Amino acid sequence: MAHFLSNTTVQYVCACGILNPLTKLFFCRHCLALRCDFCLCHEVDSHFCYNCVENIPSSEAKLKKYKCSSCFDCPSCQHTLSARATTVTVPRKADEEPAAGDSKAAAAITRKMYYLACLACRWTSRDVGIPDQTVATGSWPECEYSHATRFALLMEHFQAVVLRDKQERQDYLRRKTPKQHKYPNLTDRTGLTVSMIRRQMGWSDKTPPKAKPIEVNPSEATDEVDQLPDSIFTEPVNLRELTTIKQRLSQPAGQPVTVKHLFPQHKSLSIKRSLRCRQCEHNVIKPEYNPSSIKYRIQLFAAHHVPDIRIVKLPDNLQGGVQVKLQLKFSNPTIHEMTVAIKELPSSDEETALIEEMKKAVVSSTPSSLNVSLSRQVSLTEEPRFVDQRVTAKIELPEESFVLPHRDDSAEFDEDLQLPREDPKFVIWRRANKACIELSMEPQDNLAPGSETIIGFTVQYSYVNTVQVPEKKDPQTHTLNSRVYIKCGTISGK
Ligand SMILES: [Zn+2]
Ligand SMILES: [Zn+2]
Ligand SMILES: [Zn+2]
Numbered sequence: 473m474a475h476f477l478s479n480t481t482v483q484y485v486c487a488c489g490i491l492n493p494l495t496k497l498f499f500c501r502h503c504l505a506l507r508c509d510f511c512l513c514h515e516v517d518s519h520f521c522y523n524c525v526e527n528i529p530s531s532e533a534k535l536k537k538y539k540c541s542s543c544f545d546c547p548s549c550q551h552t553l554s555a556r557a558t559t560v561t562v563p564r565k566a567d568e569e570p571a572a573g574d575s576k577a578a579a580a581i582t583r584k585m586y587y588l589a590c591l592a593c594r595w596t597s598r599d600v601g602i603p604d605q606t607v608a609t610g611s612w613p614e615c616e617y618s619h620a621t622r623f624a625l626l627m628e629h630f631q632a633v634v635l636r637d638k639q640e641r642q643d644y645l646r647r648k649t650p651k652q653h654k655y656p657n658l659t660d661r662t663g664l665t666v667s668m669i670r671r672q673m674g675w676s677d678k679t680p681p682k683a684k685p686i687e688v689n690p691s692e693a694t695d696e697v698d699q700l701p702d703s704i705f706t707e708p709v710n711l712r713e714l715t716t717i718k719q720r721l722s723q724p725a726g727q728p729v730t731v732k733h734l735f736p737q738h739k740s741l742s743i744k745r746s747l748r749c750r751q752c753e754h755n756v757i758k759p760e761y762n763p764s765s766i767k768y769r770i771q772l773f774a775a776h777h778v779p780d781i782r783i784v785k786l787p788d789n790l791q792g793g794v795q796v797k798l799q800l801k802f803s804n805p806t807i808h809e810m811t812v813a814i815k816e817l818p819s820s821d822e823e824t825a826l827i828e829e830m831k832k833a834v835v836s837s838t839p840s841s842l843n844v845s846l847s848r849q850v851s852l853t854e855e856p857r858f859v860d861q862r863v864t865a866k867i868e869l870p871e872e873s874f875v876l877p878h879r880d881d882s883a884e885f886d887e888d889l890q891l892p893r894e895d896p897k898f899v900i901w902r903r904a905n906k907a908c909i910e911l912s913m914e915p916q917d918n919l920a921p922g923s924e925t926i927i928g929f930t931v932q933y934s935y936v937n938t939v940q941v942p943e944k945k946d947p948q949t950h951t952l953n954s955r956v957y958i959k960c961g962t963i964s965g966k
C-alpha cells in the first residue's frame with residue numbers, strides 16, 4: 473500500500489479492457505460491471521472554494537472566472553495567503569475632532585491595518601508595495617494587466633460570433649422544419665401574419681436584433697523588436713530577483729519576470745463531481761452538496777464490491793522454468809458471504825467474443841431519442857478493447873472454490889474465535905473476511921534476466937446485489953468475473 477493510488481502491482485481489467493488498480497475503479501450495480509474513468513461520465517455538481525468553504529452557483533462562478541473573490545494564493549509558493557493584522561499609528565486628519573477628555577489632542581491615533589502574508593514562505597503583500605488595508609477581506613487592489621482590454625475586446629467579439637451562429641442555425645432550422653401543430657393557431661385561421669398582428673397591437677414590427685460582432689483590429693506581426701538593454705550583458709544576474717517558471721505561469725495574464733511584480737492571485741474554485749455510468753446512466757458517485765462535507769450520497773467504489781487481492785509473499789529468486797510458490801490474500805469487502813474461484817484467463821477467441829458481446833450490449837442499451845434530449849451530456853461509450861498485458865508466467869489453478877465470510881468491522885476487536893472451516897488445501901490461513909492462498913507459478917523459461925514476471929487469472933465471485941428489483945423481492949445473487957494481472961517481480965540475474 474505504499475502507493476495507494478498509483479499501485480500497479482495488482483491490476484484489474486475494467487469492462488472496457490483498460491487495466492487499473494482496484495482503488496481507481498468503480499462498480500456499477502445496475503450493469504454489474506467494473507467502470508474506469510473512461511467508462512464514466514464526469515459531471516460538475518457544484519463549485520466551491522475549499523479555503524472559505526463557500527458554495528458558489530455555477531453562473532456566478534463563471535462570472536468570477538472560477539476564482540474565489542475573497543481568498544488568495546501566495547504568488548511565490550502557491551500556498552494560501554492569510555490576512556494578518558497590525559496596529560499602525562497614523563496622523564490624525566484635520567477634520568477629525570479630538571475626543572473629549574483627550575486634552576492633549578494626540579497628533580496620531582493607532583489603527584488596525586491588515587496585510588496578506590504567506591505562512592509557508594513568509595511572502596507578504598508588503599514585499600511588493602501593496603498598501604495595508606483597513607478591512608481584512610474584500611478590498612484588496614486588483615492587479616491590472618496591459619493586455620486586459622485587448623482580451624476583453626476579443627472575448628466580446630467571439631461571444632457575438634457564437635451568438636450569431638446560433639441564431640442563424642435556429643433560423644435555418646425553423647424555416648426547414650414545417651410547423652406541426654395539432655390545432656391551427658390564430659394566425660393560421662385569420663390569415664394574419666405575426667408581423668401584421670404585432671403592428672396592430674402597436675408593437676414594433678421587428679424581430680430581435682441580430683447579434684453583430686464588433687470589429688476588432690487583427691493583430692499584426694512585426695519585425696521591429698526593441699533591442700535588449702545593454703545592462704543585460706554587463707550586470708550579473710541575481711537569481712533571487714527572478715521568478716521561477718511555476719511562479720510565472722501561476723499568473724498567466726502578467727507572467728512577471730522579477731519577484732517585484734508578483735501579485736496575490738485569487739484562489740481557483742474546486743468542484744464537486746459526480747460520476748455516471750455511460751451505459752445505464754445511473755450515478756456511480758454522487759457527493760453531498762454541502763462543500764464542507766466529504767461524504768457521498770452514492771459511492772460505488774469497486775473496492776467495496778470486488779474481492780481485494782494483495783500479495784503476501786513473493787518468491788525470492790525467480791528463474792525461468794522453475795516452479796515457485798506465491799501467497800495471495802483475498803478479502804471480501806461486502807456484507808454478504810462470497811464464494812471465490814480462480815479461473816483461467818479467456819483465450820484470445822473468447823476475448824474477441826466478449827468484446828463483441830459488449831459492443832452489442834452498448835448498442836441495445838443506448839437510450840432512446842427522448843432520453844438523449846433529456847440527458848445533459850451525450851454519452852460516448854468507451855470502445856471495448858483487448859487487454860494490453862501479456863502473461864509471462866504460468867500458474868497452477870486450484871480446482872476448488874473457497875468461501876470468504878462477510879465483512880464485519882467489529883470482528884477486528886474480537887478474540888480470534890473462529891470455527892474451523894473445511895478448507896481446500898491451498899488456503900493456508902484465514903482471519904475474519906480474509907483468506908490467504910498459496911499458488912504455484914512458473915515463469916516462462918525464455919525470459920531474460922530482469923524481465924517482469926506477470927501472472928493473470930479470472931476471479932469468479934458471487935455477488936449479492938441489494939438493488940431492489942421490482943419483480944423480485946429478495947436480493948439477487950450473481951456470479952461475476954474480474955480479470956486480474958499481478959506483477960510478481962523480475963527474473964533474477966543468476
Ligand atoms: Zn473502462
Ligand atoms: Zn474562498
Ligand atoms: Zn508562499
Ligand SMILES: [Zn+2]
Binds near residue numbers: 500502503750751752
Ligand atoms: Zn451501469
